[in-house]
Each structure stands twice: as C-alpha cells, then as structure tokens.
Amino acid sequence: MVIDDKLLSKLEELSHLKVAPEKREEIKEELSNILNFVENLNQLDTDGLPDKFSMRDTYSHLRDDNIEVDKNIGKSVVENSPKYQDSSFVVPRIV
C-alpha cells in the first residue's frame, strides 16, 4: 500500500501531529514500508476460521468488585504534570 499526500494529511489530522514539509517524503516512504511489512499477514488463509479464533486458548480473567486505591498515586501524577491547579490537571481551554 502506498501512502500518498492525501492520506498523510488525513493521518496528520487524526493524530494531531504536524509533519514538516522537508520530512514528508521520508515519512511517506517509511509508513509505506511498515504497511508492506504487515501485508505479509494477508498471505495467511483465514477463510472459514470462526470470529473468536485466537492464538491463545484462554479468555479474559474477571476481577472481583473490591476497592483498592492508593490516594497518593493521583496526587503525585497531578504534581508531575506540566500544569495543575489544586488537584486538577490544567489544559488549554477546550470550548
């Protein structure tokens, strides 16, 4: 699969990232290579496999509904954030 300018612009929009003009060609090629690598998977014939087919023969473990919380975690994460006020994270105004 080839990444063209249009698709790269769409990816920029979705990822909220800006690719510098002089980097565009390089990035387009790298992303194309990644996709081509993953294309290998299409060589496998998966027709007829059930939806729930998985490489692992187990299911999600379910946890009991018991509270366990360390109140210091949130506090220290907030205090390590770029900007905070009291115990809230502060971000640029959204609306």
Add this chain to the structure above:
Amino acid sequence: MEFEVVIGLEVHVQLNTKTKLFCSCPTSFNEKENSNTCPTCLALPGALPVINREAIHKAIQFGTAVNASINRYSKFDRKNYFYPDLPSGYQISQFYKPIVENGYIEVNGRKIGIVRAHLEADAGKNIHESNYSKVDLNRAGTPLLEIVSAPDLRSSDEAIEYLKKLHSIVRYIDISDANMQEGSFRCDANVSIRPKGDTKLYTRVEIKNINSFRFIQRAIDYEVERQIEAWEDGVYEDEVIQETRLYDSVKNETRSMRGKEESADYRYFPEPDLLEVYIDDETLETYSKIPELPDEKAERFQTELGLSEYDAKVISSSIELANFFEEMINSGASVKNSVTWLTVELLGRLNKNNLPITSSPISSSKLSDLVKAIDNKTISGKAGKDILDYLMEHDISVDEAIEKLGLKQVNDDSAILKLIDEVLSKNSDKVEEYKQGKTKLFGFFVGQVMKASRGSANPQKVNELLRSKLS
C-alpha cells in the same frame, strides 16, 4: 403531506459497581479531584486493564430483563479520539461483539427493539474556566452500559414512555442509580422523518446533551419541526444532513456542531490488552437471576390485591414507590386506603414541593399508621388530610399528631348526643321551623354539631342520631 417520525435512542447507564470497569478504583464521586485514580485509569504506560466481574454480571442481568440474547463470547475494542478527559487517547468499548443483543421492551403494548447493549468505560470530566480547562479523572473508567434501541419509536411521547420504562427496569434490577441530573442516565436521540407510508429511513440527526425527560421531549419536537419545515420549503437535502446537534434548553433549539465532528474517524480495532470474554453455563445461570420487573409487579398488584390497571401501573412505575406501597400493606394498612393515601394524598403533597418519594418526610410506616387510623375510624378522612399536612412539616408520630391537633374522631353515641342536645336547645326556633316542614335545615344542624365537635365527630353517626332525634 403527512409525515411519520422515526426515533432511535441511545442511553448510557452508569453501572453502580463499587469499582471501575478495568481497575479497582472506587466509582464514588464528589471526592477530591483525581484522588480515585491509578496507573490504569490514568493511562500510564504499561498499566493493563482487568475486567470487573460485577459489570459483566449487571450487563447480563439487563439483557435478561429486556428479553435479549447474551453473547457467550464478547470482545472489547478501541475507539480512538483525542480529548483531555480521555488520557489514553482511546475509549475501550464493545464495537464488534457486544455482550447483549436483540432484545425488546414493551411500551404501551408495542414492542420496542433493543438492538444491543454494550459495556464501555466512561471518560473523566472537564471543568471549563475562563481561559483554561481543568481535568478530573475520578470518573474515568467508570462502567457504562450503552443501550441502543431500534428506530421503532414514532413520537416524542413514545420516546419518553420508552425511556421511563427503561429507567424503571434499570432501577428495579438495581444496576444503576439512573439519576439524570447527576449524569448516571444519559440519553442521545436519533431523529428522522419520512412521508407516511414510506418504509425507507431518511437522514437521521443525532441530538446530544439532553439531561431530563422534559428536555428530551422538547429537543425531539423541535428537531421534527425543523426537518418537516425544511421538507416543505424544498430545502430538505441542504438543511437536513447526517450530523450531531446539541440541544440548548435555554433557547429551546438544536444547533449544529458542524465542523467539530468532521474529523470523527474512530478507527475501531480489537483491544490488544484484553482477551475475549467468555460466559460459561454456570455463570450465565447465576448472573441471569433478576428480581420481579415492573410489568410483573403491576400484574401481581391487580390479581393479588385487586388494584385497578391504572393504579397498579402508577404504583409499579418506580421501585421506590412500589416498595413504599408494599411496606404499607405488609404492616397491615388496607389496600384501598393505601392506594388513595399514597398516590393521591402523599404524592400530591410531594409533587407540590418537588420532592421525589425517596425524600418523603413521611415514611411508609408513618403513612401506614395514618391509614390504619382511618381504617379503624380513629380519625375521619378529613382529619387525615390535616394530620398529613402537619406531618409534612413536623417529625412526630401519627398518634402524637392526632393528640396534638385534637382530631380523634368521636364515635361514642352519648358524646355525640350531648352535642346534638346543645345545638338543638340553642336553636329551638329553627327546630320549630324544621318540624313545620323546612327540612332543608337538616344540613344546618349537621354543620352545627360538626362545628361543636371541632370536626372530630363521625359525620355518619351525627347524621343518624340527628335524624332519629328530630323525627
């Protein structure tokens, strides 16, 4: 041209589990910002989600209550988008294989389809200040059940009936507090119109941001009107496009969010941090057990207690009201008086004060005491109303209120006769007129005796005794 309205509703119900969907943080709110958080719900690198068994349990209970199939295998997926209240940059939801599918509920005799109900994690909260926003992630990761109806609803009235039924079921099986104001029961509406008789679905508009039954009704009515007008003016294609609109309750209108949503592309893919969920036979059997549902209770009230269809429906409409009523009956109050004193007298007074039954200053046992006092004629019905008024304001027992207001009904013949004698001797001229044929005066004598008893005499007895005395 005549139009048909087509409505589908998406309801997000916050499940009342003790902990979040993928971590052991408590779901309680109104606590210090970001204090109920951990590496998982803060989306720190390396932290992994582990599914809360109780959320699966509640989802299965819901599926059972709405006659749905429970998928033995279900999966979680990532829905990708950026917003500050979503620290991971994706919401874990069930897109491809929800836990509940193909159910229905009955609304006024019509079956309304429930296409699916799936589990997902709620986002945190943004608090907007003048030139910045604050982010609190205490709510991030709280389990939600998103319940999606089929486009089977044909009017805003029917949509509200459906929502009330859904709300009632959710409360009956106790999977959510379902409080609209606090956001634990949230609704988005998909609205379209079509010429009557047409079977295809036209462009649907999604309305978000509605937090009361009344506003949902108004928002739908506004949107239907807008679409019909566009059709009639020949601008339907231009004005009605598939989009999300926000309801503004102050201006009572829906407004386009055009532009904001244009980049919405959620790129769903299977959640790599979780395996499939598998429900085995034993779990399914245990988790499918649910208590009596509203319709079943209404049916039982009619067959066992002889309630009218209307009363049974009113009382069973909410679990709190139904419990209140059953507590009254169980403590010995008569069925007939309990119905009236609960649905007419108490609810009337609560509505006037904008109080829900859960905040009633009068408990079920107190109202039961009052009804029993009326049942055994200790007080008259009229005195009951005065006592109820008094009890709304004062926290004392029914007996104390009867005593305090001096409203104990006088049933004792001799006491009533004594009052009658007094009244008749004071009004001997009127007695003479009565005896000469002015029988209309009977009402006057009854009134005087009742007045002399300060309303406490049993009016039936007064009538009887007075009649024999004057004959």
